[in-house]
Amino acid sequence: MSSPQLPGAPFLARRGDDLWLDGVRLSEVAAEFGTPLYVYSRSAMRAAAGAYLQALAGRPHLLCYAMKANASLTVIRTFAELGLGFDIVSGGELARVIAAGADPAKVVFSGVGKTRAEMRAALLAGVRCFNVESEAELLALSGVASGLGRTAAISLRVNPDVDAKTHPYISTGLKGNKFGVAHEHARAVYRQAAALPGIRVTGIDCHIGSQITEIAPYLDALDRLLDLVEQVEADGGTIHHLDLGGGLGITYTDEQPPAADLLVGQLLARIDARGHGHREVLMEPGRSLVGNAGVLLTEVLVLKPGAEKNFCIVDAAMNDMARPAMYQAWMGIVPCHQRSDPALTWDVVGPVCESGDWLGRDRALAVQPGDLLAVLSAGAYGMTMASNYNTRPRAAEVMVDNGRATLIRRRETIDELLRGELLPD
């Protein structure tokens, strides 16, 4: 019987009984660096970006990695080396771009609640574009930019009111959602922007959700965006670029999202068909560039078989990987070294004092204490969402490149956790 293909293949593969990522045996990486441990494949990240870049080649474009998916400096540098820009959502992420040696002139700044201090920092760093999400933000940005004697290039994030058909927590393009300017107001806000000091209109953008597995919602959103572009230009405005957002899904279990090049191909075809082929195209993928490039390695601490449930308690927890607790997300969990014993059904849970602290439920696994498990598809929204709940230091991270594993973030220490605290008399 052939085993089902692993998400992350061909970079993630089983050779004999052992799980390998990009030429390293994962049990050896865990032995060297300890657990819980995030391990990423640089080749997998490059390949994921390559699919977008190939499809965008031959026309003006900028692929902006949405770094909130995985913001480690080495990941940022990996994408910067491929010529990518970055979609950021905070001043902290801007600082990461700069610290990684990437170019702030390729940064688009998204987010519904930018502070004036963040606007100032971004203007001084020379970011390429602010993706403005409200009229109030536009006015604030105009004030900050004028005060600095600078001009902020802006794009309005339009809420196209299309259903991305994904989990409600990660759907962002419907009415009644906190993101973006409502489609029917956008034309007026563009008119207003044209008259504001310190503001230069340069583009239009949308981002309708995350873990999207169909092309149709993208095409619907694009059509609504192009309708607006035509209206804005009829009003005398100029829209230089179309930013089509991120949100492309990945395979965690049996999802079958379109390949990035197929999605991009269809979007470009629609843009051309409607006579907008001269515009620069931006995209902001996060999850699809890194999600299946990484795994989270964890050691089995204790087995607790029971009358109702069998619990497999591991050393990674919801503070390391929040997605299952936060979105009831299903993530693959497999042993790093396969045993031939019969499998039992386990709930794989962490040591945190919350019943919501689980990584996977009802999983068929042959496990013993001390075994290593790999939580799959953990490259996106894993480490960036990690917390210190239960005063647990955050995991270490390793990048694998052509068979070589390199530590890219040291395991946090308890001292580091306590450092900022004060004990007033």
Ligand SMILES: *Cc1c(COP(=O)(O)O)cnc(C)c1O
């Ligand atoms: C999160 C986010 C993205 C990336 O979303 P993915 O689903 O990870 O591709 C892109 N643009 C904006 C504005 C975002 O907030």
